[in-house]
Amino acid sequence: MSIELKQVSYTYMPKTPYEHKALDAVSFTLEEGSFTAIAGHTGSGKSTLVQHLNGLLHPENGQVLVDGTDLAASSKQGRKEAMAARNKVGMVFQYPEQQLFEETIAADIAFGPKNQGIEGKELEERIKESMELMGLAYDEFKDRSPFQLSGGQKRRVAIAGVLALHPKYLVLDEPTAGLDPLGREALIQTICKLHKKWKLTIVFVSHNMEDIARLADSVIIMNHGKMAIKAAPQEAFMQTELLQAAGLQEPAMLHLLHRLREAGIPVNDNAIELETGIKAIREALSDAE
Amino acid sequence: MLSNITIGQYFPGNSILHRMDPRVKVLLLLLFLLEVFLFSNAVAYGIFSAITLVMMLLSGVPLCMLLRSLKPLWWIILFTFVIHLFSNPGTPIATVWLFTLTWEGIQMGCFISLRLILLILMSSLLTFTTSPLKLTDAMESLLSPFRRFGLPAHELAMMMTIALRFIPTLIEETDKIMKAQQSRGADFTTGNVMKRLRNMVPILVPLFLSAFRRADELAMAMEARCYRGGIGRTQMKSLKTGGIDYLAIGGFVILTAALLGIKLST
């Protein structure tokens, strides 16, 4: 079971002077249970790419298969299956708090499940569950207006609204953009929990190499609509030239280790996380003594 | 979905029409449309059609795009044509129930439809070759003489500029909110009118909220930069009337003279 992209291309506003090829023959497979990060410079096509994962955009060329079902199927039977497949993929947009519209938080979270035909006791269960997952106490928040919340809380409500759909795959487009450091960390921990405890397959778009290094088990680097790298973060960050060509920088820790090495200090320079990096430097120091 | 709408249908380019002073373009267009109404003999219409065709070719805008601007009004054109077919007294050709098709009717129908088509094509040529911002500048400049009668020319133009500036932003936002709600299973394409209207609520509420927020922020930002309205403001790209424009005006004067001559001689 997986999401599979085969040679996906997409052009915005084709056949006009504003034509722009946003994706160019992108192919990869996202296995169930994986945690994939997507990185790339501004305008490299990340958002366009993730919108293909639940059929919001249909590829101009190529195919998107969710658990083997083609999302762009056009036959009547095919459309029904495609709808069902789309429901397996939950999508959290950039600044999701802008999509809140109901009078109470509970009603807003209920919007998705209601569209799926869920009612009564089960609906309430789902609301409660997804609010607790996102760290919003049900009794305290359910009857409050979403517009009275802080930005970070609003975002939690919006993500809860997607979780209430019980997706199997969860796609997050820059979920931490614009949050303060504490809010960021809390949200990242929540995403980790969703991955580990709830066995959700996660795809997340991020600019933060440190986050990618410690969270993801695989990273896709986009460059001008093409996929430049798909590998484990460890390997991806070693390809410094490709990274730089894609307008990205290796994690700060790795950068430091590289610089130390250039300066003639023999450190082990394949640590991408803070802790392992510190360990590598300690080892080099004790060796020197 | 919504991404295919281009606002003001401006088609970037560098043709003669693109380089003309927008004020001259607007004035000549208005006069041209007036003449289309005033001179309604066959020769004049031949000339008008020829001019429109030449302009279309000069503009460098693909013909299919120009013709597409007729599409929304296609039914009106057809309707006018049919009405005129049957509502003119004259030599009868055929009778359908209560209505008589007349020879004069056919002529009149063709005439009126052609008039409509010319009106639409010429006006869309203006919007195809003039960016919305230039158009508002032209409007401000053309309306400024009326300021002394209390017409807020600058304010009107500023309002239009802001509206034009934010339409693409709002479309983008609508697109995004729509996609977000679709991801939560919202359905905007099925059901009867009432149901569809109700389905719009999840889009409209966030859209209005953000529009109000934006308006607020913009007002604040303008005030912070000491915006005080129109008096004494200059423009970064001021409009200039050049050689092409005098040529066009000259051509137009000759055209008018010729049309008057034809009209008087018949």
Ligand SMILES: Nc1ncnc2c1ncn2[C@@H]1O[C@H](COP(=O)(O)OP(=O)(O)OP(=O)(O)O)[C@@H](O)[C@H]1O
């Ligand atoms: N609705 C649209 N219409 C036309 N072009 C678009 C549209 N959306 C995106 N593009 C273009 O497609 C390209 C890819 O956009 P996309 O939003 O996928 O980039 P991104 O990698 O998500 O960037 P960011 O990091 O800024 O979010 C950009 O160059 C953008 O200008």
Ligand SMILES: [Mg+2]
């Ligand atoms: Mg993006």
